[in-house]
Amino acid sequence: MTLDLKKIAESYRAKVEDRRVIVCAGTACVANGALKLIDALKAEIEKAGISVRVDVHEENKTKKDMYLSKSGCHGFCQQGPLVTILPEDIFYVRVKPEDAAEIVEKTLKNHQIIDRLLFIEPADGKHAKSHDDIVFYKRQKRVSLKESGYICPEDIEEYISEGGYEGAKKAITSMTPDEICKLMLDSGLRGRGGAGFPTGKKWQFTLVNKSDVKYVVCNADEGDPGAFMDRSVMEGNPHAVIEGMLIAAKAIEATNGYIYCRAEYPLAVKRVRKAIEDARSLGILGKNVFGAGLSFDIEVMEGAGAFVCGEETALIHSIEGQRGMPTPKPPFPAKSGLFGKPTVINNVETLACVPLIMRNGAEWFKKLGSPTSAGTKTFALTGHVANTGLVEVPFGTTLREIIFNIGGGVTDDQGKPMPDGFKAVQIGGPSGACLTPEHLDIPIDFDTVKAYGAIVGSGGLVVMNKTTCMVAVARFFMQFTQSESCGKCVLCREGTKQMLAMLDDIMRGDADEETLVKLEELALAVSQGSLCGLGKTAPNPVLSTLKYFRHEYEAHVIKKKCPAGQCKALCAPEIDPAKCKGCTLCAKKCPVNAIEGAPGKIHKIDSEKCIKCGVCKETCKFGAVI
């Protein structure tokens, strides 16, 4: 018998209250006390004599006055815990349990807005009443993140009431595998995990390889430091991933599914497990799904701490119980993947797009993005930027839009606006590259950024202000890839180690121009010759900074100076004669009497005596110590 999704949706809508208080219960908001906030809200609401429902499926069928629910991540974590109140659509930020009484009294009972809990735009200091009034959200195009932050991720019925699983039902009951593959191909959907391979094509390649057992694997091993869009989707809308996998299963004639999730995301694991159970109990997973003969079930496996397992062959070996060491391709997983069977591996975000394409059509999706990269992409915007968080925008959006409009501009270390402070943005995580002010207006899509030596990757965007040393940035990423290299192929294993050693030499002042030549030659060999994607892209942070910030490297090795003043060993201070007023303050503070100069006269630092403690720089009121 076919499952009647419409009926489930109707019955859900009939029982849920219009008045609703939604508290974000993503990882970050929970860390900030969201669960305590929920308890406080519940207590206060009940104290006020209002009946409140906390679980929409509770036995008592009578309608309550309101529904207090949890949601997944809104992607605006620094402002958490976040509270949304419906139907007015009031959006409160940084809410504390102590605020509960006031919210109940003023907003829930008397429909008043509490100004102090609203978000204040950093640009103009104005209060934003609802989610969509905030520039950070207003300028985004939230498609795959739309439901996260609104629906209850632990409630399959609510997902269904939003049209969920209709796409899977359509695919499974009325489409052929070829038709589904073609739809994905027509939509222009490309893999969100890094390389941007057309999803439809990947599915077609797997479909043609006949086998009694085939696998759909969801790659949820989001390991890029500074990227958390997959976590957000799994925490906020896990059923979208499952639905995407079901559609993929039909498209490639798969029998089994795996979700390989980072163990660092316990909440995501919990929500996904719950979602699978719920789907199973409705018959959406298991034998004879939607009565159409498809049998498909999903197992969750937690990673054990290896970034390289994001690489698909390594991920396969990890599921097989082995060391996560990549193997050469071909053979591609489409032909010989998990346990030697044809396997499709898609990333979380990619799979979450699939039901939307089913629901809204290929044309709709295609129109969202740029000519070569359809749809939207979620970026994790972090670093020296006013609004950090998840930003979903159509492909083709410029970095300027993301950093300066949505992100609210560049900040200093303390988070204060730094209008001319933009130096670089690191895109694509440890496999990516650093782009510069001159790249701010290029449209971001898979192919454009590639032309600049960068990759979209999983979508990390780290904004860096002018106090950042680009050599140190390259070193940070190299340290990461070096420690995450699986150790199989010599170029990546030894190459990353040697590149790191060279970067250390450069930062310590132990390098010369020859080091840069050597570094570049090594980086090139590693990028061209490594076995897997991790090794091939590991040199990108080095190569891109060498390309766009060569002068900084040269300053380190020739002048033995760190222009950003970050590399301690190279921070011998000097006094700018044009700025020095001869106030003598620095000379007085210098612990080793390395500064000479009489009052009113230009001061000078004796580099022999100087211990590079930086006190003079901190002391100078005129910015004369550089």
Next chain:
Amino acid sequence: MTGQTDAKLEQVCKIIEKHHSDGSKLIPILQEIQEVYRYLPEEVIDFTARKLKVPAAQVYGVATFYSHFALTPKGKYLVKVCNGTACHVKKSIPVLNAIVEKLKLSEGKMTTDDLLFTVETVSCLGACGLAPVLVINEDVHGMMTPTKAVAEIDKILAQEAAK
């Protein structure tokens, strides 16, 4: 002591049985065993290898490949300092250094002698909005500073002393 050892080994047997002695389930099996012992003792690895009919060298290879597995006992409190990109640019290393100094640890020694604390760095916990982030067992602490981090450690020390 022996009784306790046997009880734990029995749990290991149950874990292996639950996974049908399937060698391909080695990683979840080791994860569950580590929950029992809080690390992977040598004799338990050998035992598991025999049960699964997987060479001990291979099990050792897997156990040492993945950073979550520990071959030496970990502390009661696992302190993870996130050093993902966002946390790094927001100065996670000073936070780490403060904790290391507070607990008198060093680079090769990240577990206290009383087995109360183990300190680790992790690359990104996906809570970048709260950078820099510190996780003690299951509890996430955001927007850390060296002072705040040491205060969290002190809190635990006080709790433990009160016991």
Next chain:
Amino acid sequence: MTTDKFVLVNGQEVPIEGEKNLLELIRKAGIEIPTLCYHPKLSVYGACRLCVVEIEGRGIQTSCSTEPEPGMKIKTHTPALRNIRKVAVELFLANHKVECPTCDQMGNCKLEEIARKLGVNEVRFKKKKDFRPADTGSVAIYRDPDKCVLCGQCVRYCKEIHGIGAIDFAFRGKDTYVTPAFDRSVGDGECVNCGQCAAVCPVGAIVVKKHISPVQKALDDKTKTVVVHMAPAVRIGIGEEFGLVAGPETTGKMVAALRKLGFDKVYDTVYAADLTIMEEGTEFVNRLTKGGVLPQFTSCCPGWIKFIEEYYPELLPNLSSCKSPQQMMGAVMRELLPEQLGVKNEDLFVVSVMPCTAKKFEIRRPEFEYTKGKRDTDEVITVQELARMIKGSGIDFANLKPEEFDMPLGDKTGAGVIFGVTGGVTEAALRFAVEKVTGKVIDAKDLDYKAVRGSEGLLEATLDVEGTKLRIAIVHGLSNAHTVCKELLNGEVKYDFIEVMTCPGGCINGGGQPIDFNQAAKIERRTKQIYEADKNMPRRKSQDNPAVIATYEKLLKEPCGEKSHHLLHTHYYKRNF
């Protein structure tokens, strides 16, 4: 000529003729491509990155992992490829404990050879300084992880060819190294001491453990009478160390060299191989005719013995109770030589020269003590070690005048000689058993049992002996032994006689043989040579060996009799690891 069956290599059309990968195809075209991790019998690994080529439309790929496709256009030596190879070799060397002059692999080191050929004359990267201790705990092999290039050939060989996995990679990234679990010695685990890991190791990270010193010490000790005997496959291998082809000439030179080294008597293990056939053949005929436990497994390979003790103790009753030829030789010598040579057993020092590293383990098994504290065989040296002793003593091997073995324990037949190749023990046993069962002498032209010759890892043959069907299996490579044992235990197969050799190809490819990285070629060459040696022997059946006949007359009385039982047979035990 159409291009659809060709690959264009540097503009040259190279036909695709069933090559598994581009590397094989390129080599066929006469173009040399370096590699450290490729082994044609093992799974593709792709870690050394030296065999990279540029494929039009696909970019840079490793040739070892890419299947040739018609119309492919590849280049093998572009500037980018040269840079990758050079950088890779420099990276290997930077992470390598460079002690070439004293390294055991000197002269056979592939890393050295490749570095020289690629013109790598400096290492611009930081060199490794902290070293790990070497694993000295095995009697068969010596492991120095700091020389390891992590090519994984040893790991894959042990796992894939033998189904053992005694060593594996541990840790990851720059900290990766090859080791048994928990840094234990490889000698303490499931390792069967076959030494194939040393045979495939392209560098000096795993080498045969050398026991030259104790032998030299005995030779230098005037109070000792030092006797030596060498296994059939030794005469096949030894010439390769001196650029000579195997044959009676080379064997004679080896005998001469041994005398020059100071050995008092030079005997032949082949005598004991013939003796083994008498015992094992009789044991088999007895089992066959008197309803004993079948199938009967051969017991001359010490790697196999340790394997069955560890993995299939329930099949131990199937194992022939015969000692290996080496151990029979030792036991007979200890029995006969004191009187013959007028020497006390404690002054008799018995050395065997073997193609095998597991023999070093075998002599130390507690059950092979003749009298307490004095082993049947005092020391085993491999072909590699013998060659080193000869070279170290300034002996001009190539120009030695061939000499004869000492008698009577130097007498032999062709049946004993083919013990050194897979299928050989079976063939020798058949030459005995068929005569015994039928009571008729086999015609000289019928002595070649072609059905039990071949290179398959698991060869099955059925022989009709006057209406009795003998079902035989011949196994080499222990993965195949796993298969056969499991099938036997599950009742899926039925055999009467099963020969098992650990090393693929048999003892001619033993871990102690001269190093030759081309496994297929060396097995083929040495197999041919050993059958040739058999063919040229005046006697080709063990039962015709005069020394063997005399031994039974004087000492043993009858095969499998009481004296034999005491001297030539043993027990095997379940072994935990």
